[in-house]
Amino acid sequence: MIITLKKNASKEEAQKIINQIEQKGLHVTVIEGANYNVYGVVGDTTVLDEKVIAANPAVDNVQRVAAPYKKANRMFHPADSVIDVSGVKVGGNEDIVVIGGPCSVETRESLFQIAEGVAAAGAKMFRGGAYKPRTSPYAFQGQGTLGVQWLTEVREAYHMPIVSELMSIDKLQEFDENVDLIQVGARNMQNFDLLKALGTIRKPVLLKRGLSNTIEEWIMAAEYIMAGGNENVILCERGIRTFEKYTRNTLDLSVIPIIKQKTHLPIIIDPSHATGDWRLVESMSLAAIAAGADGLIIEVHNNPECAWSDGAQSLKPDKFKTLIEKGRAIAKVVGRGM
Amino acid sequence: MIITLKKNASKEEAQKIINQIEQKGLHVTVIEGANYNVYGVVGDTTVLDEKVIAANPAVDNVQRVAAPYKKANRMFHPADSVIDVSGVKVGGNEDIVVIGGPCSVETRESLFQIAEGVAAAGAKMFRGGAYKPRTSPYAFQGQGTLGVQWLTEVREAYHMPIVSELMSIDKLQEFDENVDLIQVGARNMQNFDLLKALGTIRKPVLLKRGLSNTIEEWIMAAEYIMAGGNENVILCERGIRTFEKYTRNTLDLSVIPIIKQKTHLPIIIDPSHATGDWRLVESMSLAAIAAGADGLIIEVHNNPECAWSDGAQSLKPDKFKTLIEKGRAIAKVVGRGM
Amino acid sequence: MIITLKKNASKEEAQKIINQIEQKGLHVTVIEGANYNVYGVVGDTTVLDEKVIAANPAVDNVQRVAAPYKKANRMFHPADSVIDVSGVKVGGNEDIVVIGGPCSVETRESLFQIAEGVAAAGAKMFRGGAYKPRTSPYAFQGQGTLGVQWLTEVREAYHMPIVSELMSIDKLQEFDENVDLIQVGARNMQNFDLLKALGTIRKPVLLKRGLSNTIEEWIMAAEYIMAGGNENVILCERGIRTFEKYTRNTLDLSVIPIIKQKTHLPIIIDPSHATGDWRLVESMSLAAIAAGADGLIIEVHNNPECAWSDGAQSLKPDKFKTLIEKGRAIAKVVGRGM
Amino acid sequence: MIITLKKNASKEEAQKIINQIEQKGLHVTVIEGANYNVYGVVGDTTVLDEKVIAANPAVDNVQRVAAPYKKANRMFHPADSVIDVSGVKVGGNEDIVVIGGPCSVETRESLFQIAEGVAAAGAKMFRGGAYKPRTSPYAFQGQGTLGVQWLTEVREAYHMPIVSELMSIDKLQEFDENVDLIQVGARNMQNFDLLKALGTIRKPVLLKRGLSNTIEEWIMAAEYIMAGGNENVILCERGIRTFEKYTRNTLDLSVIPIIKQKTHLPIIIDPSHATGDWRLVESMSLAAIAAGADGLIIEVHNNPECAWSDGAQSLKPDKFKTLIEKGRAIAKVVGRGM
Structure with missing residues (x-):
């Protein structure tokens, strides 16, 4: 899962999101860009709800990399x-x-x-x-x-x-x-x-x-x-x-x-x-x-x-x-x- | 309801359709055109199913005039x-x-x-x-x-x-x-x-x-x-x-x-x-x-x-x-x- | 072409529409219904613009029977x-x-x-x-x-x-x-x-x-x-x-x-x-x-x-x-x- | 821009893509996942065509982070x-x-x-x-x-x-x-x-x-x-x-x-x-x-x-x-x- 943060997001807001995700046993990597910061989430992302993450005002966009289905996959x-x-x-x-x-x-x-x-x-x-x-x-x-x-x-x-x-x-x-x-x-x-x-x-x-x-x-x-x-x-x-x-x-x-x-x-x-x-x-x-x-x-x-x-x-x-x-x-x- | 018949439809086919409709207490008027014949159906057409009529091979097209809803109308x-x-x-x-x-x-x-x-x-x-x-x-x-x-x-x-x-x-x-x-x-x-x-x-x-x-x-x-x-x-x-x-x-x-x-x-x-x-x-x-x-x-x-x-x-x-x-x-x- | 008139359309309005159409060499047949009157237009309807007819406040609906193309037909x-x-x-x-x-x-x-x-x-x-x-x-x-x-x-x-x-x-x-x-x-x-x-x-x-x-x-x-x-x-x-x-x-x-x-x-x-x-x-x-x-x-x-x-x-x-x-x-x- | 590579992509294929992008003056960061590797591209990505990158058989998916417009932005x-x-x-x-x-x-x-x-x-x-x-x-x-x-x-x-x-x-x-x-x-x-x-x-x-x-x-x-x-x-x-x-x-x-x-x-x-x-x-x-x-x-x-x-x-x-x-x-x- 790829989470794009607005550049003006505060460090506190960003850390809060990271903590939320890491509490579920996933790992987060940050890529700093000119206008956005991008967070890559590694692990079983089917436990995350992208709409919940997108609700955070610091977040610009959330995109899934892996398909959300397992049994049918x-x-x-x-x-x-x-x-x-x-x-x-x-x-x-x-x-x-x-x-x-x-x-x-x-x-x-x-x-x-x-x-x-x-x-x-x-x-x-x-x-x-x-x-x-x-x-x-x-x-x-x-x-x-x-x-x-x-x-x-x-x-x-x-x-x-x-x-x-x-x-x-x-x-x-x-x-x-x-x-x-x-x-x-x-x-x-x-x-x-x-x-x-x-x-x-x-x-x-x-x-x-x-x-x-x-x-x-x-x-x-x-x-x-x-x-x-x-x-x-x-x-x-x-x-x-x-x-x-x-x-x-x-x-x-x-x-x-x-x-x-x-x-x-x-x-x-x-x-x-x-x-x-x-x-x-x-x-x-x-x-x-x-x-x-x-x-x-x-x-x-x-x-x-x-x-x-x-x-x-x-x-x-x-x-x-x-x-x-x-x-x-x-x-x-x-x-x-x- | 307006029923358009192909011009090459036989009189028997056409009459069969008219009979079906009139049996339900509705009235049919015919308009003869150059390439199609058009039948206008007058009465409570909510009792007719347009897809059933459209199934007839002689029929080119069926269009409703009145809305199919009554209580909400x-x-x-x-x-x-x-x-x-x-x-x-x-x-x-x-x-x-x-x-x-x-x-x-x-x-x-x-x-x-x-x-x-x-x-x-x-x-x-x-x-x-x-x-x-x-x-x-x-x-x-x-x-x-x-x-x-x-x-x-x-x-x-x-x-x-x-x-x-x-x-x-x-x-x-x-x-x-x-x-x-x-x-x-x-x-x-x-x-x-x-x-x-x-x-x-x-x-x-x-x-x-x-x-x-x-x-x-x-x-x-x-x-x-x-x-x-x-x-x-x-x-x-x-x-x-x-x-x-x-x-x-x-x-x-x-x-x-x-x-x-x-x-x-x-x-x-x-x-x-x-x-x-x-x-x-x-x-x-x-x-x-x-x-x-x-x-x-x-x-x-x-x-x-x-x-x-x-x-x-x-x-x-x-x-x-x-x-x-x-x-x-x-x-x-x-x-x-x- | 099938033109549906509102039941409360006046005779004058209806006649005006009929005249417009007949001036173009087409023929009109009327079917009187309980809630609507329906006019069937016979002739080369490619000369008529359905949106122009639909603009008449007395008209509820206009539907084409014949396709609007000739050369490709x-x-x-x-x-x-x-x-x-x-x-x-x-x-x-x-x-x-x-x-x-x-x-x-x-x-x-x-x-x-x-x-x-x-x-x-x-x-x-x-x-x-x-x-x-x-x-x-x-x-x-x-x-x-x-x-x-x-x-x-x-x-x-x-x-x-x-x-x-x-x-x-x-x-x-x-x-x-x-x-x-x-x-x-x-x-x-x-x-x-x-x-x-x-x-x-x-x-x-x-x-x-x-x-x-x-x-x-x-x-x-x-x-x-x-x-x-x-x-x-x-x-x-x-x-x-x-x-x-x-x-x-x-x-x-x-x-x-x-x-x-x-x-x-x-x-x-x-x-x-x-x-x-x-x-x-x-x-x-x-x-x-x-x-x-x-x-x-x-x-x-x-x-x-x-x-x-x-x-x-x-x-x-x-x-x-x-x-x-x-x-x-x-x-x-x-x-x-x- | 986020590029997702199939896990079975070879190192050579991956490096080729990185080289292509870095030649245009952009910078690439890699996030290794369980089923995919994800590359984050930092810089002016309007010079990249996502469809061209997506054409690479090693690539699973390409997603833009930044909008592709500048003057209107x-x-x-x-x-x-x-x-x-x-x-x-x-x-x-x-x-x-x-x-x-x-x-x-x-x-x-x-x-x-x-x-x-x-x-x-x-x-x-x-x-x-x-x-x-x-x-x-x-x-x-x-x-x-x-x-x-x-x-x-x-x-x-x-x-x-x-x-x-x-x-x-x-x-x-x-x-x-x-x-x-x-x-x-x-x-x-x-x-x-x-x-x-x-x-x-x-x-x-x-x-x-x-x-x-x-x-x-x-x-x-x-x-x-x-x-x-x-x-x-x-x-x-x-x-x-x-x-x-x-x-x-x-x-x-x-x-x-x-x-x-x-x-x-x-x-x-x-x-x-x-x-x-x-x-x-x-x-x-x-x-x-x-x-x-x-x-x-x-x-x-x-x-x-x-x-x-x-x-x-x-x-x-x-x-x-x-x-x-x-x-x-x-x-x-x-x-x-x-």
Whole structure:
């Protein structure tokens, strides 16, 4: 950590800061400049809060050198983590995993119809929202427990682990018992109480990046779950909010090499929510595979124009099948199975 | 609602869409253009989901004319709402309310010291975080129930209603019983289960705008609480996330006239979190008053350089007092007390 | 175009607006709603300025249905445009074109050394900045006319058309005579006088997207050049400005399918400026090819740590060669040569 | 400047970097950490390009301590600069200056009508665009030289210095001879050739912040003009681009105290372009004054619904007059005349 002091800071003020830091077992070195004095702090700086130090009126600026995450940090865990989702392995050199299914669970009948197409197309896991985060209180809010029940029946019938979004701590047990991969949605990425609760179980978590969260904040959200003891975290990019209006969000594929460089966790891509438009899903999926993604999560619906939510971004099963076939050819070029 | 159909859409596809809409009791008018056909939908369009309609391959585009909110909408509720927070009135032509206090509750002793300065300066409510949303799992997470207890003791001693942030549904009862104004933080603005839970009680809610949420999404979050039956909502702007690096967030003061035009709810401003820098707090506070804000929520600490969180943005009590004095002079010019 | 009038607008005000529009040869249809009246305007709405109509106090809102561009619009020009850059064809089903070279032209000697590696790696065009847009007036500003001269010598020696950035109208003739593909940089994307000047010549133009320009504004910038008579425009995505700090900009690859859907122009990708980090260039290049890009423009330097600008994002020639080899394999999968 | 080296960097690589820096007359101090080594660079670091240093593969990170600007830097020029615009003084403790006028010069007649109202309301300068940066090539592009001529006639008649936007170097002489305050528009803030040209004259320049430029880039643009020898620069905030859709741009009023802290230059606010909506102009103007702005530039039109551009954001003269009256009362509270 680098602390820049104003040149007019008194010796007493400066010494006070040094003492505060050294009391925590860290060491401080001073570099005197013309207009500023710079203090380099050596040691485990994750115990320091830069905002607290910056509060000192003598301080001009505080900058971290080391990343604020430990458990997720590739530096201390060089090997890729491979997450086992009820038998389907994600990450490392394992096959690229495709997850398909509807945005929300609608009826038992439609769910089974979609699952049949998704399984036939070659997907390895099945997704469906039983609890839905909707912008409007007047929109369909999900089938709830009944939806979770139907998903477990789909798993039974088609042998695909199921992925579903947990929105609230009070459903933690329901999800731990029934769902194979528990999704934390973008809007809950910094719902810290939910993250802490997920740290107490051992079920794999699919952690979506928040709409306007930096990569560092996203890794810190993973760190919350891991610090609690649950190291089974898969990261998922689903687009960030920008000024652009032709897409719902802006898909940031550069996160793929960055997440692999900074952390040891798997990274999968959600092109459906990122673009909000099924016509962009195939090309963004192929791009994600070429860039090194460990998986894809894609919305599939037999009848998108009648979907109860997000139909505009859902692929029909035949287009989903074509996508997987093209994806396999790209995966082969980058040395991965799919 | 305006639906634009591609010119090559078949009559059958078009008729199917019309039927879907008319089944919900709405009326459709067609305008034939050279390259598109446009359908105008008349009636209560809040029952329609634009994304579902946009999913139809014949549809090029869907645009709302009417706002998607009803309870919060000024159009259907022309008079200003005045929210009563345990006797302190917020909104309408009531006095501009100043809320002061530390970012987080630290010790009982420091809390009382700060409260004394805050009360003496002229603040009408007291704030303090007992549960803290922290980016890092290794940072101080708040005093919890003990912190809430100390806040109630401050209320007793200094006769200021207390404001504190609720992060999780499982503390709803604790807050309903002990806190006067329940804050929903920026990171939980779209924690819809929390919003629904707050709709079931009658305590006033201070709803902060999310870091990258549009004004419309923010009003829709208020609509969630109000749709549940709790109409005691106060909105709070605390800065949005932009590319700028000299401030922590960008304070968007244009929300003040916009919120007053679109809704009947009070709007208060948090310049401390918006800027992240105590040196900017006074000027942004005066600006907010000049622009018509109904209140300010400001971080105050006796010893900012020793604060356990966010000290850099905290004012000392004497600076807070000066701010209130200057603020009163501005308030007078715009016809408000303070 | 859809114009929404406030319900309380008088008949006189409404009729005045209708008259204004009908005087321009357009036709207006009215849809009466409960809270608003909606006017649909049929005809060539590019002659209307929505901001002028929105200025009318009776108007609540104006929304375009048709795109504001004509020459660049795929709707009126269904076939892909293929741009001929001194014999190298870009767009349609032509081979994916790779452009390589240093950020800035430094010395004649280093330029020839880099060109040798770039040509040997398989690039089809050579890039180099002779005039440099630098954030600081104290940074190296480019070799100017001498740099352009050296570039023409490289073209002679290695038979690669040359690409260089034009920053000011007063160099238009120099560039028209010497450069094969004239680049408009991101910071000048809305330098409308420069765009108009480029419309008067016939040299191909490489139009970079501005740091925070929407896709629609970018196409409108192309429309400026094309409206002047120069239809030889190639679009280039180079990342947009977001809140993310781990990359210099956020590369928006979804523009590839969108540009192909909305326009008939070729689209190439600049992963070097987008990411600002050579370690991300290869994966983003492969992603761009998989997504359907018509070309890549990549910074190459023999000695990045001694580059006079932007060394951090430059590849060494051997890494550039590897990138092209991998890219060819991806290109084959998506049915393109490279 | 702080340079962080990877721990596995070799001594030779490290020494090479030190040598490079010390050759430029700077001094380097090393702090050895557990996972990184940190180098502090002392001296005039404006001669170093951080991107060039960051290009070294041994380097993990480079961070500036000192600001990259000198001429504009308050640290080296503690007193406020007061800019004299043909007798009207801007900055320091001078009166807050109000500039009014139409977005674009339309006809000679309408210009004089508007000028009469603007002068009567109490404005000290008159604005009007003779050359207009328009997103569409099919929109009105300005009256050009004729427009400049009419503006000079207005100055004669109403004794107000005139402000107009220069878009291209080839009109530099025309503006230097005829215009009192030369505006650089947001889209040209990083048109470096234009900035350099303005450095060669002595006319005051009104430098608008770019749509998505950081405050630091904005000050560096001022530095370009000042480095050329023209120190008569006034900064103008006109809103930045964010994700919000209810306003055209987001007005960032926190720039007022920041610009005053970092630089010695005057700062004025343009609420008309920032909001794009005349109904927001008054409240944002009063906020700007309360926050310490040195001036306002506001669009005024006698007949906004017939304006040839940007009517929606123009005030009628009577509303402009009211705004000035209210503004004076606020100015008085913050100790300024107006």
